[in-house]
Amino acid sequence: MAQKLVIALGGNALQTKNSAPTAEAQLEVVKSTCEHIAEISNLGYEIAIVHGNGPQVGRMVLAFEAAKDVVPPMPFDVCGAMSQGYIGYHIQQALKYAINKRGNNYPVVTIATQVIVEKDDPAFKNPTKPIGPFYTEEEAKKIADEKGYTMKEDAGRGWRRVVPSPLPRKIVEIDSVRKLWDTTVVVTCGGGGIPVIENADGTLEGVAAVIDKDYAAELLAEQVDADILMILTEVEKVAINFGKPNQEDLSHLSLADATKYVNEGHFAAGSMLPKVQAAMKFVRANPDKKAVITSLDKAISALAGQTGTVITFA
C-alpha cells in the first residue's frame, strides 16, 4: 500500500535568499524544489502539497497599494486566491515535468481552496500578522480611522497593517482533494487556504486573515488520513537551545518531549513553533502515525529514517 504523505513547503521552496523577488526567478526555484518532490513521488508516496504565500501576497498588497489611484485594491482574501493560482500553476508545471522525466505520468493539479475559520477565534481580537507597506505613525492612524484596519508598530521599522492568524477548522474543498488523491498530486490549501467564515445563513465570506500553512497542512493530513505529515523548512532538524553554544539537534521528539520543550520556550513563534505544534497535533490525533520536520534536500533521507526530526506520539 502506498503511503499517504502531506508535504508543507516553506518559503525557501519558492524563493531563496539569493533569488530575485520576481515570478520568473521563483519559477526557477520551484523547478529545483519539484525535482525533490518528484523523487519522493517516484518512491511510491501519494502526495499532497501545501505551500506558503507570504512574500507573493506581500508583493500583491504592495502593488495594489502603490497603484491605488489607478485600480481599486484587491481584498486580502482575493490576494490569497490569486496566490494559489500563481504558485499552484508554477508547481503543477514544474512538478509534472519532473514526474514525466522519471518515467511516470500522473496528473498534478492545483485546487483553489477555502478554509473555514471561526468568527470568534481569539486571533480576531489580537491581529499579529503584518502585511503590506510601512507607514509613519500619522499615516497609520489615518488608515486605521478610515478603513478600520489594525495598525501596529513593527520592530522599529514603521507602522504596518496587521491581520489575525486564526486556526483552520474545515477545508471546504476536501471532498475533491480526497477524490483526486490516489491518482493525482494535489496542490491545495495554498498559503494556508483562503480564509473564510461561515455566516448563519450558510454563506461563506472571505476575511482578511492569514492561516498558518503548517496548521492547514496538519488539518489536511488528518482529513485525508495521511500516514505522514512532512514539514519542510530551512533546517535539517528541530533544535533546542537553537543558535546557542549548547544547541542540540533532535532526531526524535515524543509528544511529551515536544510539550516540555514548547513550554520551555525553545521554539520561535511564527517560525519553528507552529511547525512543532502542527506535528504534535497530528500525532496526538493519530498516535500510530508520524510527522517529520526537515529541509527540502534532506526529505528523502528523512523519509528513510536517516535524518530530520521525527515526531511520534510516544
Next chain:
Amino acid sequence: MAQKLVIALGGNALQTKNSAPTAEAQLEVVKSTCEHIAEISNLGYEIAIVHGNGPQVGRMVLAFEAAKDVVPPMPFDVCGAMSQGYIGYHIQQALKYAINKRGNNYPVVTIATQVIVEKDDPAFKNPTKPIGPFYTEEEAKKIADEKGYTMKEDAGRGWRRVVPSPLPRKIVEIDSVRKLWDTTVVVTCGGGGIPVIENADGTLEGVAAVIDKDYAAELLAEQVDADILMILTEVEKVAINFGKPNQEDLSHLSLADATKYVNEGHFAAGSMLPKVQAAMKFVRANPDKKAVITSLDKAISALAGQTGTVITFA
C-alpha cells in the same frame, strides 16, 4: 443519464456595465450568476464552467504597471493564473451556496488549468489582443525597443501592447477534470486557460497570449465528451444583420447556415464570431450534439428548447 454541459460564461456574468470594477462588486454579480447556474445544475445537468478574465487581468496589468517602481511586474501568464484563482474562488464560494440552498450537496472546485498552444500558431505573427495601459506613440516605441513587446495604435485612444490569440490545442489538466466530472462542478480553463507552449525537451512554458475562452470551452466540451456546449453572452439569440433595421434573430443555425453567415460577415470579430465558430467546431466534431448561444437569464429556457440559438450539424 445526466447530460453533460459545458458552460462558457461571458464577461457580463462577472461584471455588469453598472457594477464597480472592484472584486467586491464582482462577487455580487457572481452570486447572481451562480443562482442561474445552480438552477441548471438542479435540473440534473453535469456542469463544467469556463469563464472569461479580460477585465480582471486588465486591472492586474494596470496595477503592476503603475507599481513597477515598487514591485517587479508579473508576467502575463502568471496574471492569467492569478485570475483563475481569483474568479474561481468567487464562483466556487457563490455556486456552492446556491447549490446547497436548493437542497443539493456536491462540490464546486476550481482547477488551475494550462492550455497548450502551438509555437507556430499564425497568431504569434499577428498579435491582436490589446492589454494594459495606453501610451503615447513615443512611449510605445520605447517600450517596444526595450521589452520587445508589439505595440499598436488602438482606435485613436493611444498605443497599447498587443498579444497574440492562438488556438487552444490541449488542456494539460484534462484528466483531473474528467476524474471529477460526474460528482463535481468544475471551474476550469478560466480566461481560456493559462497559455503555454511545449518545448522540445517536454517542458511547458508560459507565454504572453490570450486564448479565446469560447474556443477553450469548445475544446473542453470535445474532450469531456459533453452533450451540450452552451455559450452565455449578452444577447438572447444570435442575429444576422445585427443592429440594422433588417436584424433577424435566429432560433436555429445549421452548420451550413452558420458557414454562410460567417462568410457574409454577419458576426463581429472578437464578439459573436468566435462564439459562432466555437459552436460550429463542436457540432462538426459531434454531429449528434448541439451548441446553444443565449443569455444567462434565458439559459434554462434555451436548454428546454424555448429560446436561444441552437446550432446543430444539419
